[in-house]
Amino acid sequence: MELDDITISRAITESFLKDFMDAMEVDVAIVGAGPAGMTAAYYLAKNGIKTVIFERQLKIGGGMPGGGMMFNRIVVQEEGKKLLDEFGVETKEYKTGYFIADSLEATSTLCSKAIKAGARIFNLISVEDVMIREEDRITGLVLNWSATSIAGLHVDPLTIRSKIVIDATGHSSEVCHIVVNKIGARLNTKTGGIAGEKPMWADVAESLIMDNTNEVYPGLLVAGMAANAVHGAPRMGPIFGGMLLSGKKAAEIALDALSGK
Numbered sequence: 106m107e108l109d110d111i112t113i114s115r116a117i118t119e120s121f122l123k124d125f126m127d128a129m130e131v132d133v134a135i136v137g138a139g140p141a142g143m144t145a146a147y148y149l150a151k152n153g154i155k156t157v158i159f160e161r162q163l164k165i166g167g168g169m170p171g172g173g174m175m176f177n178r179i180v181v182q183e184e185g186k187k188l189l190d191e192f193g194v195e196t197k198e199y200k201t202g203y204f205i206a207d208s209l210e211a212t213s214t215l216c217s218k219a220i221k222a223g224a225r226i227f228n229l230i231s232v233e234d235v236m237i238r239e240e241d242r243i244t245g246l247v248l249n250w251s252a253t254s255i256a257g258l259h260v261d262p263l264t265i266r267s268k269i270v271i272d273a274t275g276h277s278s279e280v281c282h283i284v285v286n287k288i289g290a291r292l293n294t295k296t297g298g299i300a301g302e303k304p305m306w307a308d309v310a311e312s313l314i315m316d317n318t319n320e321v322y323p324g325l326l327v328a329g330m331a332a333n334a335v336h337g338a339p340r341m342g343p344i345f346g347g348m349l350l351s352g353k354k355a356a357e358i359a360l361d362a363l364s365g366k
């Protein structure tokens with residue numbers, strides 16, 4: 106068979122645009138394809154929820170593939186290991202209660218599980234704003250190609266509608282910052298603002314993250330490191346159980362909200 110370059114170009118363009126158009130009205134839009142965002146996407150999609158992730162970078166995984174200081178391994182505790190077992194990621198016990206996994210296997214498996222469950226991941230797209238409608242509810246996201254801001258181009262964005270948004274942007278908790286900075290909103294945190302993350306303390310950080318995974322503003326949930334950053338809890342470094350469990354919890358909160366519970 107003789108290959109036609111234009112057919113290849115048409116296949117890519119048509120297929121991408123079909124999926125992108127479909128992503129313009131979703132149940133849950135997740136910002137950030139790190140471990141928390143991809144775990145949330147997996148559990149949502151598995152439950153039949155129309156889910157999309159927008160990721161700024163070319164690569165997926167956020168801080169996971171880099172492991173600890175570029176040593177591409179992650180550590181999880183017993184609870185996190187259970188999720189890695191469910192995903193089919195191999196772990197080895199290092200010492201009692203400390204399990205080690207290959208960060209590339211964990212990242213690629215999570216991504217594959219989320220996509221195969223039905224979630225769509227769009228990389229190279231940055232969320233630069235939110236859409237707010239009646240009753241001050243977050244109702245969607247404003248997107249632009251990451252390349253436009255990298256190149257400093259003045260290009261207007263496009264918008265998608267979503268019943269629920271999850272801020273899974275990690276340390277920067279960017280969606281929450283947009284909401285606070287642009288509309289001076291009070292978040293569902295102790296201070297009403299973004300408390301900011303505290304210095305590294307894995308034990309405390311991992312124990313607080315589940316409580317910190319919540320709805321911080323109508324229609325806006327926080328998951329992963331963004332949850333600790335917004336609520337003023339410590340960072341935890343290369344232990345990833347909390348990221349996975351927080352992503353799962355965010356999915357459960359969204360599922361309850363979508364079913365009217």
Ligand code: 48F
Pocket residue numbers: 136137138139140141142159160161162165166167168169230231232233273274275276277279280328329330331340341342343344345348
């Ligand atoms: O940072 P990230 O991995 O967040 P996470 O899922 O996990 C945190 C850990 O990696 C680690 C840690 C705990 O062990 O402390 O840092 O909470 O992934 C966040 C993703 O969000 C993307 C960013 O590129 C990264 O891949 N992101 C951030 N802001 C935006 C964004 C944005 N405005 N639009 C699109 N993507």
